Amino acid sequence: MENLFVTPLNAWHKAHGAKMVPFAGWEMPVQYSGIIAEHQHCRSKACIFDICHMGxxxxxxxxxxxxxxxxxxxxxxxxxxxxxxxxxxxxxxxxxxxxxxxxxxxxxxxxxxxxxxxxxxxxxxxxxxxxxxxxxxxISEQTAKIDLQGPASFEVLQGLLPGEWEKLGYFSFTKAMFGEVEIIVSRTGYTGELGYEFYLPASSANDLWEALAADPDVLPAGLGARDTLRLEMGYPLYGQDLDTKHTPGAAGYAGMLTSTAEYVGKARALDAPEKLIALSIEGRRSARHHDVVALPGGEVVGVVTSGSFSPSLGHSIALAYVKAEAADAADFVVKTAKVELPAKKVDLPFYQGGTARKKLNG
Known part of the structure; x- marks a missing residue:
């Protein structure tokens, strides 16, 4: 994997048996113990993710x-x-x-x-x-980002950096000290679970990562579990579910466009000749990126953007762009390379048990 960027944690991943893959120009861990095991551990306890490739x-x-x-x-x-x-x-x-x-x-x-x-x-x-x-x-090169995600995240954070973390609300952040280093701790998350993000100098990334990894409730997780976790919540991945050909309106985010400022693209931001929909598929066989989506009668109406087996639900799920006039249909067919998979349109999130918005202050 020549000519790929590496994060400050690259050597740690390799030393601990991570399977490394190219991702967005970076050499990144896709899994350690296994995608499903890491996924389930994040849903039940807590996982740490190397997100230092973000800008x-x-x-x-x-x-x-x-x-x-x-x-x-x-x-x-x-x-x-x-x-x-x-x-x-x-x-x-x-x-x-x-x-x-x-x-x-x-x-x-x-x-x-x-x-x-x-x-x-x-x-x-x-x-x-x-x-x-x-x-x-x-400031990307000098900034590291580590995500701690899972229902046990609060206790892990409290053990690492004692403080009044119950007061930190969803999509809020604060500054804290990790040893002699000032860091930013936020509470957003890309897994649907309670979790925190740490922004800190790249030179301190290994120290924080190892401190988090030392907690018995914490396992490292790779991009594979991160992808299945985010898909269960219906969160989009740029380059698949979001791209320059589709607007926020098409992707289902019209309700977030409340700014009164005249930002670039505002006049067209709600255009939606296609709409992103959520599909539930029985069984373990997954739809994949670029699989064709049709109506039961055979008319092709769209394409899958993200698809995977859902470890939490026990069946497959997918996101797909379909023609706006077909987006209200209840039943679809996903045409994979080998078989046709019946699919039903459902509401997001696919997984309803996430703890991301859990109130911690009583």
Whole structure:
């Protein structure tokens, strides 16, 4: 795997038997003990994920909020310091260049967290939309990101960094000290479970990872389990469920577009000639990316974007873009390379037992 970027934890993964694969230009662990075992451990206890391939940008300066509001879809008028919000970076046609989370550090200071494959293009796109006079910096290389996810995450965090963590609400963050190092701890999650994200200097990543891994309730998990966990929640993966050909409206996120700012792509952001739907499939045979979706009568109406066996539910699930006029149908057929799989449209999330929004303060 030549010419791939590596995270600060790369040597640890290899030393602990991880199967490494190329992902978004990075060499990343896809599994350790096994995808299903890691998935189930995250749903029942807690797992740690190396997410150091993600990108982070810093924006600060007078007028930063109003400038950023014209570049991304998040409503920044209602985003208080200490809070973060999911949203999109669009092109002029309303297509999704990337999905990202905006952290409001202070009144005129923000951190943006973007997908690893999109770091350079995102930075260039956002920079081109900002006025002169602001400080906009790509801090990805010096920033590590480790995710702790699972119902036992609170107890793990409390044991590592004692504090009033029960006060940290969903999509909130705070600064903390890990030894002599200042870190950011947020509570968002990509698994549907209670969890926390740690942003810290890359030079300290191994120390934090090993401290978390030492907890008996914690197992390391790879990208394989991360993918099945996020799919059970219906969370999109950029490059599969989100892309430049589809708008947030098509992907089911119209309700999040509450910003009054004239951000790039706003005029087309709700266009939806196709809609992303959730499909439940009986049995273990999975639909795969690019499999054709048809109506029971045979009419081809769309294509699968993500598909997998669901370890939590015991059957297969998928997301698919279908023609808007077919999106209200109840029954579909997924045409795989070998067989046709009957599928039923369902509501998201597929998995209803997630603890992500659990109230911890009574």
């Amino acid at each position: 982070e940008f810093s924006l600060k300066g007078a007028g930063a909020k109003d400038a950023l509001a014209k570049a991304v879809t998040q409503n920044l008028d209602t985003l208080a310091p200490g809070k973060c919000r999911y949203g999109f970076l669009l092109n002029s046609e309303g297509g999704v260049l990337d999905d990202l989370i905006v952290y409001r550090i202070a009144e005129d200071e923000f951190m943006l967290v973007v997908n690893g494959a999109c770091i350079d293009t995102d930075f260039a796109a956002i920079a081109s939309r900002l006025p002169d006079g602001l400080s906009f910096t790509n």
